[in-house]
Amino acid sequence: IWSEHSLNGVQLACMRPGSLADSAASGLARALARSSEIVTSLTLSRERWWLRRLLFLSTLAGAPAKALLAAEGRPIDRLTQSLLIEAGNKQARLQILMEMHSMGLVGQSLVRAAQCVLAKGFLMARFITPRFCRWFGNYVDEEQVQAYSLLLEDMDAGHLPRFTDVQASVLACKHYDLPGGASLREVFLRMKAEEMFSL
Numbered sequence: 001i002w003s004e005h006s007l008n009g010v011q012l013a014c015m016r017p018g019s020l021a022d023s024a025a026s027g028l029a030r031a032l033a034r035s036s037e038i039v040t041s042l043t044l045s046r047e048r049w050w051l052r053r054l055l056f057l058s059t060l061a062g063a064p065a066k067a068l069l070a071a072e073g074r075p076i077d078r079l080t081q082s083l084l085i086e087a088g089n090k091q092a093r094l095q096i097l098m099e100m101h102s103m104g105l106v107g108q109s110l111v112r113a114a115q116c117v118l119a120k121g122f123l124m125a126r127f128i129t130p131r132f133c134r135w136f137g138n139y140v141d142e143e144q145v146q147a148y149s150l151l152l153e154d155m156d157a158g159h160l161p162r163f164t165d166v167q168a169s170v171l172a173c174k175h176y177d178l179p180g181g182a183s184l185r186e187v188f189l190r191m192k193a194e195e196m197f198s199l
Helices: 004-008 020-040 046-071 078-100 105-128 130-156 170-176 184-196
Strands: none
Touching (some): 046 130, 078 170, 105 130, 130 184
C-alpha cells in the first residue's frame, strides 16, 4: 500500500501515439473527455460538475473492460482473471460515484444501459481494429488519472467546500478498506491510485 506522499511523487507519463490507430484512439479519448467538461459545465455547483465529469469518464472507462471480458473465452486464465478484477474495480467505482451523485434507480439504469451500449460498440470495433481499441481504453484511463489529480488539487485549494466535511459511504469504505468516518478526499485518493495501477 502506497502512502499519499509516495503516490503524489509518481509522475504520469502520457503515452505517445505510435501509429495512425494510436493517434485516432488518443484523439477520440481526448475529444470525449473535453466534451464531458463542456456538457457538465452546465451545472451551477463545482462539486456537481466534478461528480458528473468523473461519472462520465468512469462510465466510458468501464465499457472496454466489459467488452474485453466478454471477448475472452473459457477456461479462466491469468488474463481473464486480471480482466475480472479490473472490471469489478471499475464497476465498484462507478457505483460509488453514482451513490455520491444521489442518483435514483432510473438514473443508475440509464448509466448502466449506456455503458452496455458502449461495451457492445467497443466489442464490435475490436474485431475490426484491436490496436485502436486497446489504446483507446488506455487513453481513457489516463484521462481519469489526470481528472482525479486535478480534483484533489481543487479540494486542497479549498475550491470544493461542500466536499470538505463529507464522509465516505459504507460502500466506499468497504471497497477501499477504509475506516469508518474516512473523508471523501481519501476515497478520491484511493480511486486515483486504483486507476493508476491499472494502466
